[in-house]
Amino acid sequence: MNEIVELALPIPIVVGLTQLVKDLGVPRKWVPVLSLAIGVAAALALSGLSVASVVQGIVYGLSASGLYSSSKAVVQEISKEKSAESAPGPTTTDQPPQP
Secondary structure (H helix, E strand, O other): OHHHHHHHOHHHHHHHHHHHHHHOOOOHHHHHHHHHHHHHHHHHHHHOOOHHHHHHHHHHHHHHHHHHHHHHHHHHHHHHHHHHHHOOOOOOOOOOOOO
């Protein structure tokens, strides 16, 4: 259980740091690279310098990018559904169709 927490805990931290840096004005096209770099830096800080730490950091960065993208897609889908529900439906008229 402890290993799972150690492996999963840095992912939301990487998401948060990536969002923070993105809010500072980094162009959107660089966000995935930034997420990867932050993930590698976090893994190196937690586990020390090794190939396994670099690979673990890559997993952190890619997981954080995927988590952010997935969350964003879900939020967009929910808001699209809510706007469709609140939009007025088609109106019907009591007039018979024209021949």
